[in-house]
Every structure is written in C-alpha cells, then in structure tokens.
Amino acid sequence: MNNSSASLVFSPAFTWGVATSAYQIEGGAAADGRGPSIWDTFTHTPGKVIDGSTGDVACDHYHRYAEDVDIIASLAVDSYRFSISWSRVQPLGYGAWNEAGFDFYSNLLGKLEEKNIKAHITLYHWDLPQGLQDKGGWLNRETTLRFAEYAAEVARRFGKRVATIATHNEPWCTANLGYGNAQFAPGVADTVQALQVSHHLLLSHGLAMQAMRAVNSPARLGIVLNQWPATPATDSAEDIAAAEWEYARSVQWFMDPIFKGRYPQKALDRMDMAQFQVHPEDMQIIRQPLDFLGVNYYFRAFVSTENPPRQPEGKLGFSDMGWEIYPSGLTDLLLQLKAEYPDLPAVYITENGMAVADQIVDGKINDQARINYVQWHLEAVQAAIAGGVNVQGYFYWSLLDNFEWNSGYEKRFGLVHVDYATQKRTLKESAYWYRNFIRSQTAA
Template sequence: MNRRQFAARSLAAVAGAALSSHYAATQSSSASVPGAIPESAIKAARFPDGFLWGVATASYQNEGAWNEDGKGESIWDRFTHTPGKVRGGVTGDVACDQYHLYPQDIALAKQLNVKSYRFSISWPRIQPTGVGAPNMKGIDHYSRFVDALLEAGIRPWCTMYHWDLPQALEDRGGWPNRDLANYFADYAGILAKHLGDRITVWAPFNMPWAIAFMGYAAGAFPPCRTSFSDFLKATHTLALAQGQAHRAVKAASGKATFGSAYEMAPAYPKTDTDGDRAAAARYHAMNNVFFLEAAMTGRYPNAFVGEPPLDVMGFKAGDEKILYAPLDWIGLHYYTRRVVSDASKEKFQSGGNFSGTEIESNSPGGRDPYTRFRAGMPTEGPLTDAGLEIWPRGIYDLVTKISHDYSLPIEITESGCSYLDSPDEHGRVPDTRRIQWYRDELAELSRAIAEGAKVRAFHAWTLLDNFQWAEGYTERYGLIYTDFRNQKRTIKDSGYWYGRVAASNRLDV
C-alpha cells in the first residue's frame, strides 16, 4: 500500500468518529446537579451474571523494592530521584511495598469479592537493561504473585508495560527508537513463555498515547522531552510493538487472549460548527482509537490536519502488516470527558501547561502542530479532589460508541476518583463521595449494557492508595487506605460497598 492509499483509507476509517451532539445536550434533565444520575436509575441498575468485578494496579505505583533482586533502573526511578520532579520530593522506592506484602493485598482483594486483578509487570525486573536473558528472580516473583491470585479465585490480568521503561533503553533513544518494538516483542515472549500457562489475559501497554505524548511531547513525564516529532515516532514504535507483542504472546501461549488498556475520553464538540465537529473527530482518532485502529486494520485513523505525517513517524513500506494484529477484546479507561474545539486556522505556538495524564494544553493553535485541536476539561459538573469533573454520562457515551464501532468484548480497565478521606477516630474511612461517584458512573455503565454494549468487566482504580506519578502521595484513588508511614491497610467504606456490589451485581447495596 502506498502512502496516498494509506491516507485515503485512514480518512474513511475515522468517518463519523465524533459524538453526535453538542456537549451540553448530554446533561441529565432530571438531575439538579449537572451530570448527576437520578436515584431511581441507581436502584434499577443491574449487571449480568458472570460480570467480572476487578481492581487495577501498576508495578511502579505499588511494588517498591526498586533495586532488589536484580531489578534494573527504570525511567521512573531516574525521574523520581531527580529533585523537583515529583510533588513533595517523594519517590516510589517503597510505595505500598507490595513486592513484599502482596499476599495480604491479594487476601484483601478476595475479601472485597474481586474476581479480576489487573496488575503490571516491571520490565526492568525481567530484563534489567531491557534486552538479554531474563532475570529469574523477577520471573519467580511474578510467578508467585500469579499463583497467589489463582489460589484466591482471582483472574490474573497482566499489563506488560505500565510506563517503567528500563533506563538503559531510554539511553538508546527510548520509544522514538524503532528498535524498541523488537526489544519489547522479545520481552513479551519471555513473559508468555514463563507465565502463559496461568495468565490468559494480556495487554502490552497501559495508555500508549500518554506514553508517547506525556513523555516525548509535553515533557511532563519521563524522559521529559518536548519534541513533537519524537512524539510521532514514539506512537509508531508503540503501535509496531503492540503488533509484534501480539504475535510473540500468541506463539508462546495457546491460552493467551490479547487486548490492551487504552485511555479514552468521550470528545464533545464545543459548538455544532463543522470545524469543532471535525476537531472532536480528530481527538477521538488520536486519543481514543489510534492504536486500536492500527491493531484492527493495519492503518492509522486520520487524526491529523492534512496528510498524515507518515515520514515524520518513520513509517516504512510493509509496516501495515506489522501493525495488523486483531485484538480479542478491547480494554479502555474512563475518568472524565473532553470538550473539543478547532484550532486549525490559528498559528501554532508551542507551549501550554501539562500536569498529570488528564490535563490538556491550551497553547495557541492547538495541542500540537499536527492534530490542531484544543481539548478542554470542563468544570460544569462537580470536581473530585484531583480536580477532574464528575461526568458519569461519559462512560455511557464512550462504551456505546466503541461497542458499536468494534464487534469485540469490552473491559473497563481503569476507572476511579481521588478523594482525600482518612481514618476517623474510630479507624473507619467514611468516603461517601467515592461511593456516590461509583454509583453514578456504574448506573450509566449498566444502562449501556442493557442497551447492548458488550462490556464484560469493570476494574476499579485502584485497590490501594499508592504512588500517583508526578503527584506523589497527594492523591488517593484506593478502595483501601494506605498509611505510608507504616504500610497499614484500612478498607474504606467504598471498599466494603464495592465488595457488596461485586457479590450482588447491583448498586443499591
């Protein structure tokens, strides 16, 4: 396929991608608070038999033990050890100490009736420099971890990469270096060879767009580069790695099913103008389905103004065959929505502020010189303690669209909220706002399922309060409170509530 054919077919792939109505039309007319869900809908919500209730975690955010048992340095080790990078000057060196305390954490997950546990494996624990023979102490740790999950009756769900790249591979150029696709495939094959007899659910990446953009364009996450061309090269390497890992895992394990964990946010045009609707379509194509389309079709959707910048991305003849790796299921995160406007007629000027994975830039001419849209995070609804708008309707719109566009099962791979509730004088954590957040969102998810959306699992972010990336320990998303002074775990009221939901498939518990 030549480049012109590739671009033409990509244009067709993204047709109709934007959500159909102006964002204001999504408000619930019966609710007094914008975006809120009527109590009657919460009481009526039901989930099907066999629905999997789970939790999601990540290696660097939970494990600690940053330099034990032969583990190599990761880019997040380097980042957090650099003064001024993390709020409060903290690191993930210990975090929740889950490397040592995982038996009690899995027991707590079982107590909450969790049936699926999404965790990630630290690449530098398996290959300290990102290449070569596996470190068997790392393999043995995850083997014991998986065995403990299975003994608890919990499905092990493995993310192969949740941002902690071996620093040695960043020193070779990081994700903009196309060679990393093959290095990653070797790593994926090692995991499937040693763990594929017990793990059947595999995803290569957590939030691949964030890996590329936040690390190589925005400079907010390690390796803190600010090059839009590096960002585009990184997206292509990640998409190639997704395809290569798919083949490596399937070759090593006949039991394997393969999907991913994509960050997604429903994109509503700011106005009903053609320009804003087209901008929302570009947002959807780049942030929501860029890597999904690559796997399912071997082509990228047209997320760009003008011709796709394939030369900048490093696209080579035959790459569409490498990209093509049809998934068995789709994993997606939901936290909040975006309101998108067109910036294609403005002069682009690099800049803007980024803080965490959910914050957009508002630089002149759009977020970057290729997609040329401005994506805002509205504050019409109430906000969580992390400043994210509460908009439960978004998950309904998102999964309805993805289910319609792709005939695959969907798993909600992450969804949750940060509130800073702490133990009271009786040792209880009465986090009622988190319970209400989940009740509203899950009611909307139930509605989507009742109308035909093919959703089979929901993973709450997260089991434990943990290290929250550049925000350090200033945000708490857990169903369980972690006292980082002594590693004491306390199940929050939301955790007990979630356990009742998991046992009954209903929200009015």
C-alpha cells in the first residue's frame, strides 16, 4: 500500500461526500410530532443495546443542523448523504403527513443549498414507523405499498432539490440482523421471517422506484447495498463452496432480482422455499432500471469450514468493530459486479469508514489509522475505475461520531468527534486530511 496520496488522481467530476443517517444523529425523538420508530422501541427495551443507550438525543442534529452543515462545508466536500426519518414526516407510516417534519428537511436542504452542497437522500435507513410494525412490519406485504406512497411524497416535495434518492440502505441488515438474529430492531430471530422480509424489502424498492418515476422526479434514483467479496480460507472444495454460498446469499440475493429478475439459484438450492411467498408479478416489479447503485463496503467475508474456523491474518489490522481492514476486497468486489451485471449503472461508494478508539490529547484527535484506511480504500476505488467500473463518487462514513446501533455510543466512526455530554464537535486529524485531499483533487 502507498504511504502517499500523491498518486491518487480522480476525475474533476468525481463526487466527494460524507454520510449520516437519521436515527443515528438527529435526536429530537418526540419533537414536533415525530412518531416512534422500531429503533425507539428497540433501544428502550433493556438489554438490546450494549451500553443501554438510545437515540433520543444522539448528536442533537435536529436542533444543530445549521452548525453541522457549516462543518460539512468546511470539509470541502460537494455532497452530503443523509436519510429521512419516515416517522418524522408520517408519524404512523400511514395516514396524515407531518408538515413540521417536512419543514425540518426543507430547512436542512435550504442550508445545504446555501453552501452549494448536493443532497443525496435515503428513504429508509432501518427506522420503520412503529405504527407499521404494529401491523406486521416488513412481514406484512401491505408495508410495501405504504413505502411506495411515502417515496412518492418525498420525491414530489424534494425531487427537484436533491441529486439522488436511494430507496433502501442495506436491506441485508434489515432482514438478517433485524429478523434473522435479533441484533437489530425489531429484534426477531427467525430465518424464515428474514427470508420473507428480504423479499418484501426488494418489492418495496421496485414499487417505490415506480412511484417516484410516476411523479416525474428529476433526481437520480437507486438503492444502497452493503456488499463484500467472499474469500475461501483455503483452496479446499468445502471452503470454496462455502464462499460461493456466502456470496450468493448476500450480494447476489439482492443484485440478481434487481438486475436479472430472479433469485440466485445457488442460494435457492440451499433454502427451504416452502414458506417463501413470491407473487407472479413481483420479480418484474423489482427489476426496475437504476440510475445508480450505492455500494457500502467495510470488510470481506473470510470463509472457513474448519472447526474452529480459520481467521484472517489482518495484515493491515482490524477496526475497533473487530472488522478486518482489507481494501483490495473493494476492488475485487467492484470488478466482480461489473463482470456479473452488464447493466451495472453508475456506482457510488456510499459508505466506507473505520471505527477507531479515538483519544483527545491536548484538544486534538490524532487518528492516523483512519487516514490510512481512507487512503487505502481510495486506492482500491482508483484500481476499480482503471478496471472499467464507473465509480462516480465516494462518501465517508460518517460525518459525526454517532449512535452506532446495538453498539450504542461505544464505537466512533466520525471524521468529527462528538462529546455527547456537551455536544461539542471537534474535527479529527482525518477530517483535515480528507479536506486537504479533496482540495488537492479539485485544484488539479
């Protein structure tokens, strides 16, 4: 890996951004008519979050958004990716819209427009309104229709003010962590339910794409998927087969319906499909043309069938989440996607980042490990572009230290440190590095 960023040169049109999500930063949990989401319910249930915390206040972005946009502008990025809290703009997930909630996002967009920062919005970052969960949540096919109505309303109001709209962020997590192993809201551990939820999420994506196009939204439309290559630990037939299964059940499970109109056979061969409800028209609805694909990349899958399983060497280390740092996996993944899906649209790296156990020393946070991480992954992006992948942008995750789901506030991904007791924001050394790097690109 390079120790210098001098060899990194991207197109002048390349998008540089930072990313956040609503429940992780907004706070204002009951402000101005916002309804509860499944994450409000989950975090207020004892034992669900490691440090017992909630997103009730988080980074208080709901009240501090103007300050946060000023920080974004100071980083020299041209784009900001954030999600909309569905229950803030429609408290139950159905019925009346909440104008105060829409006003918040309109004001946020206005502040971004003042700073010439493009908005990239995500409709769903895991925070289903509790009102819909009470009716069955994503297990209920009717939820897909409610999501399409919500998508159309957001696109109607904001479609001319934003660069892109993504339907879902990481539906794999919604299905497998929310319903497969109960790590995330709503806290269900049932693999059959997880399978059905994954299908309804894809169906809701297709319906939402149709609904947004029906209101003539000029924003580019797409979806954001978390993806990883699967590396067999050895060259044994068992490990190779297990790696192929892992890739099929994760990456191809969501990509094949969107781009090929079917589920991957390698996954179907190993699943009990008896309770998996797919209507005849569903795959055609899911297979909507995308204007862009968002790829979130943090690690590879290192697949071992040994007992106990072999572990990766972690030559570049591990993040504070315990995730192996493996930048070349991003290149491998992108090149594999290009080979498998000839209709692959423009790609944005919509999330990539590292949790570090940051320490403030003399008022500064020297997070060189994070700087190395970003530089290595930008090298990986550059290699993918050289290989013919149409990568058009990179968003660091995340702008701020924030509520990190079931890890609570113990893990810090931000370029900006947040003192949760005082809400003081402090730029880390990685923030200054990222700013200077972007300036070097735009000046080139």
